[in-house]
Every structure is written in C-alpha cells, then in structure tokens.
Amino acid sequence: MSERKTSAGVRIRQRRRSVGLRQAELASRAGISASYLNLIEHDRRRIGGKLLTKIADVLGVQATFLSEGVQATKINHIRELATPLAHEEAVQQVEDLATRFPMWVDFILNQERQKRALEAQVNALTERLSHDPRLSASLHDVLSTVTAIRSMSAILSDTENIEPEWQMRFIRNMNEESLRLSDTAGALVQFLETDAKNASGLLSPQEEVENFLETSGFDFPFLENENDDFEKELHALLDTAGLSPSGIWLLKSYFVQAREDVRKLPLAVAQSFVSASGLDPVGLAQMAGVDVPTAMRRLATLPMKQKSEACGLLICDAGGNFLFHRPIEGFRVLRYASACPLLPIFDALHFPMRPIRRVLAQNTSDVTIFDTISFAQATESSANKEQPVVKSYMFIRALNKSGANAKVQRLGPSCALCSVKDCDSRRELSLVEEGF
C-alpha cells in the first residue's frame, strides 16, 4: 500500500502495536474511549487537531507522521532545520525539494543524524579532556614520573666522579620510574581509546552505578516484592555487581532509597497512574500523597515495560553537583564540565518546594524539545540537625514539537558546546559558534 493511500487510522494502529500499547491503554491516555479509538483505527471516524496531537504525543511521533506519513514528516523536519538558518524563500522551497529530489532530502536528514552523533562524541571528549579528574590525575602522574627520570638521568650523565652507590641508586630509581611511566601511559591510552561505557575500570563510581542500572533496564523484581528477602537479595546483587567499593556503596544507597520509594508508591499504584495520566510526577505525587521527588524517582526508574515512553531524571545537591543522571536520548548532560547555569534544576534550588516547569531545547538547530519539571526539597540531616540536606530534581520528557504550546527555552549542555548567542550567562566562548 503506497504511503499516500495508508490512512491515519492504519498508521495509528501500526504505531500503537510497534510500541506495545493495548488499544484500551492508548485510548485512556488520549482521553477517549477504547471503542472510539477502534473506530478511528478502522477509518470509521476522522481524526485531526488536538486529538491527533495527543495520540501522536502518547505514541512518541509527530502528528504529521500519523496524518500524512513518513514523507510529510521528512519535509517538516527539513523545514524545521532550515528555518533558523536559511532565507524564507528557501524554506518555502522545501516541499519542492522533497518532491523533485527525495534522495537529497534523505541525504540532508542523514547528515543531521551524523552531526548529532558527532556532537555527542565532542561532548564526551570535551568533558573528558577538560574536566575528568581521573585524566587530570593520570597526566599529573606522567609529568611527575618524567620529572624524576629527567632529573636522575641528567645527574648520571652530568655529574663527574659520582659515587658508585649513588650511581646504582639512581639507575635503580630510573628503572622503577620507567616501569611506572609505562603502566600510566598504557592506562591513559586505554582511557582515551575506549568508550567509557565499556571500560568499567575507568568510570567514576556514579557512572558505574548508572551503567549498571541502565544495563539492567532498572528491572529489579526483588525491589517490588513485599516479602522480607530484600536485604538478602540486595547483598547477593551487590556481591555480583562487579563494581568498585565506592560504586557498591552508591548502589546500596540507591536501592535503600528505591525500596523506600516502592513502599510509599507500590508498583500497581504507579502503573495505574501512568496508564491513565502518563508521566506526570506532580500529578502522581498529589494522587498518591507522596512528595514530588519520590514520584519523580519512581517514574524515572520504572522499567520500560511499565511505561511506553522514556523519561530522564537529573538530581543535584545544593552545590550544583550532579548526584544521579538517568539520561534521555537527545538531552545531553555533561557530568564533569560546568553545566549550563540556565538549567531549571538550578533555579529550583532558589525556590524550594515549588515545581518549575520549562520546555527546553538544546542548541538552535535541534528539533527535539523536552518538557521538564524541576523541584528542590530540603530534608533533615541525621548528622546535623541545623543544616538540612537540599537536593534538586529535574524530570525530563521528550515532547512532540507540534504539541508544544509553551515557550521553548534554548540552551546548550555547557557554554563550550552551546550555539545560543547573546546569553548573559555565557562563561566561555563556544566551540560550535562560527568564528571560534
């Protein structure tokens, strides 16, 4: 069946099945009855406007994908890419371009995908080279070793009548330093060549934990079980996790918090809410009578099989240091480099207990936008009653652009990787700005 002849109803049904949603579930989340959705899917009712947008949002696609198919979506995508950059007349010629030169449209979109992949690599490398404390420590180690070798070899070559015992001592020391230098240099090469996700020995404890959780799909049945085996299962898991001692400590803290979250928000309650209302942490907190951070953690760490759309979560302390990051595709967060100060997670620290909602897009050419809710909370410290522990949370969901009515705030992962011009908060020149 050619794309033009495939109806919106058929596309909705195909997409719904591909993401594993039952008809009743999609209907409920779109705010219509299952029987009405059935009529739409079998082309017995027309669909458009807000309902089409809502369904597209739930299915994680653009509305044009459902109403007009892949070709129209491609045209829209090119138009969005071109709008900030090209002359208005060129933007109007996009449809003509797509009709007459479809292969060029595919080429342009492919280039855009490659550009994003390269940007992600640049982000990761910049972060490593500029701010990774392990790299900094390794380079310092190399320089100290080289200093010792240089000094000792100069002594041996320049000192006349050097006593034999000093000679032997320096030769032995040089041998020691050479071995150390070769080990450090080898580790550095490995660090620079290996993808951080695959080199667990080179990750920070936080990265180890986040990788472990992501690899497991955040799917830990023992967390949700109501029996008393939690401690035993937890220790068995920690023993086999293969993390560093710091990683194990952090992972244990994660699970202790997660268990408390499960007690306050059982899976059935969370699932039922998500089916009816989607990923809305403020709504879930109100419905379940829990605090917003609990709802955010619960939603962000539900296994994907319990929800049909991905979400991200960022947690920072009062100093702005990131404590936890569940990534969402397209929204880049640099762990070591200084993050953009405009992130609402930082604003929330100044307005504790007040949800701050912002729609964000990273850089001027990105078409994916994100709905974020940030919330900061102070909890009593057991060690120091006079100084509460303050943490800020930012919950992130990808938003279908056609459904975004709120103003979009554009920012970059960090100043060095941000193409937003005229920003009063800029701390350094951008690597991606023309003329850098």
Place this chain on the structure above:
Amino acid sequence: MSKMVLLIEDEPNIIEAINFLLKRDGWDVKTHANGHDALDAIHRNKPDLIVLDVMLPGKSGYEILRDLRTEEDNKALPVLMLTARVQDKDRDLATQLGATRFMTKPFSNAELLSVVRAMMDP
C-alpha cells in the same frame, strides 16, 4: 654555615634527585613528604628557602603557602613552587598567594639550581 632548603615533595625519586643536586651545590637540605603537617616542619626547621610542590597528600601546596603568608615571620620567606600544572591560572594563583618563583615539571636540573641560587642570593 650553609643555608638550608626545605623540600616539601611527596614523590620519593624526585626528593632523592633534588636532595642530591642541592647538597652537591652546597646547600643543606631537609625534606618533608606530606602537606598535612608541612607548616609544622617549616616551623621546626626554619629554612632559608622552601621548594614546595603543589600536589601533596593532606593539604595542597597552595593552602600551605596561603597559611604561611599569614605568619608575620614568614611573609618574606622565599618559596619556589613546583607543579605539573601549566595553565596561566595556576601561575597567577601561585603569584597571588605569595610564591616567590614558580617552576613547572619537568624542569632541568641546571634551571632548578640556577633559580635556587638566585633566590638565596638575590
């Protein structure tokens, strides 16, 4: 009596090399390998010049220098800072905190000796 250099550095082979060089050049040398009680070592030894590494266990060279310069008796004590860091901001920080001279690793032995002689006999 020879003037005395206090070397505050934690890398054993660098200590040995610098110790050998300075003693051969006629200076009396004492060494101390951690930052945590470096100020006590300075008070105890009363050196004429300090060679101070930046990256030390316990307390950094910058912190030691900052604290040293708050002491009336040690405001003018010559301090040569050694560091593997090469950025301008590190040099500026060392100067701001009161370092007399600043050398980056790796350095040449001849350069080290030349600087120490110049600092001891300005």
